[in-house]
Amino acid sequence: MTQETSQKPEYIFVNYSVPRIHRWSTGRYMGKVYKEARDNKRLVTNRCPKCGELMWHPEPMCGRCKVDAGDDWVEMSDTGTVLQYTYLVVPMWDPHRGERWANPHPLATILLDNGCYIYHFLEERDSEKLASVKRVKAVWKEDGERGNGINDILYFRAIEE
């Protein structure tokens, strides 16, 4: 076999792209969230019988207390207070779906009125005005468009109180 004499190395690559189709079970606990959101525009979760904390997301065991979390189901409020927010300055990948987001994609940690924290989008898209968004209420998708659990809420809209 002859020796290579080229000064500039040639790098050879293999392009590899495999779309994968997945079908995840929502299960007994998150399945209830999906059903209530789709049918009744309600957020629900369960309460740990030991510490009394609302779980989010609902689960069969409380991680902190390590006990059966049971079926004490509670309707969560769909109004709350923005605890913290951020927004994209350059486009990023959606880590759940592999799609590019448009900017500014304002995201917030919201303290719902019955004590649960959730992450969700804000309707306000002007980064200058985001700081003034405090009290918010969920805006749900229309009938027939729901079926994606917590994503059945489009975003949270600023409200005056």
Next chain:
Amino acid sequence: MANRVAIVGIGQTHHKSKRPDVSQPEMGNEAVRAALADADMPMRDVEAVVSTNMETFEGVFLPDHWMASQTGAYMKPGFKVNTGGTTGASGVEEAFNLVAAGLFDVVLVLGFEKQDQGDTTAAITTCATPVWGGGFATGAIGEFAKQALTYMENSGAKEEHAAMVRLKADRGACRNPHAHLRLGLNTVEEVLKSGYLVWPIRLLDFCPQSCGACALVLASEQAVKKITKKPVWIADMVTVHQLPFRAGIFGDLTGKDHYSQEIAAEKLYKRNGITNVIRDIDMAEIYEPSNWEEMNLYEHLRFCEKNEGWKMVEKNMTTIEGEFPVNPSGGVIATNPIGATPVIRIAEAALQVRGDAGEHQVTRDVKTALATALGGSNWSVLTLLKRSL
């Protein structure tokens, strides 16, 4: 009584954004050869191999299978570990446990990541379950953006302090021949000119995507005597995991949440009689995905009081020449081949204990060092290294 375990071989590649010249197994093999050369040991003397890598980043879920010849695992026990950002340290902990339990005398750990073979942020799509909802995070950068906001609000730190952390890191990286980003930054203003990615995290506030590998050879006390005169003893390792959904993963404005690194540090210090961290430990290599998180970690790891991490930076306490050096290698914001990153933290801390860190050897005599790993939803692995037990 568990067997004592020491690091007897340390090897790493040069870390870069792209390595088109090597395949993934070849890159891993570079670090394996370097660690075996450091231990002055033939591959056949390795009894078991632990590999650590974030396999979906490159898209092949059994990478260790395809590199058994390159790691020395052929016809020997081989293990694969993935715990998210902490992966490399979990691999070291598995090797440590295997040797401490008396199952093997010599175990090699290899951490590797070739991020030019895929899209890392897109690959993190495979980290979260789609059932819990889509789009409510902006990957790692978004989480650390929220941490930065919380830190600013709670501690009073300014963007200038975060920029000072990046300057410190860059000065270390420029003295570390293996580091990826060696930018030659001179002023805080240069850092503050870099654009925002996810507000308020700037490009220069965050870790890069690197290709690289790092290997360690661990040996039992019995085997150590035949291998090296400069063992670095693993005095202890502690792992703590957390829950995925909370008000803030890395910084919690409510003040109600527990951080895994605080719990892990409490356990580690208590078990090892450490009552004053910056007196009892001589330096640390910590896993800081952003410069903001570095200041936060100073507090969680009890290097200082709450809300005073930025003051350590302001006083230059954590520079290479400082009272308590942190990340003289340049840290994660200079070099981040994810599956290898926590192995590098332990490797760099071990080099400091041996006095073999070269240009980035710290001024303080290092008899005891701390290495940390951070990942997942605030998961932590801490490693305490000593020159003698």
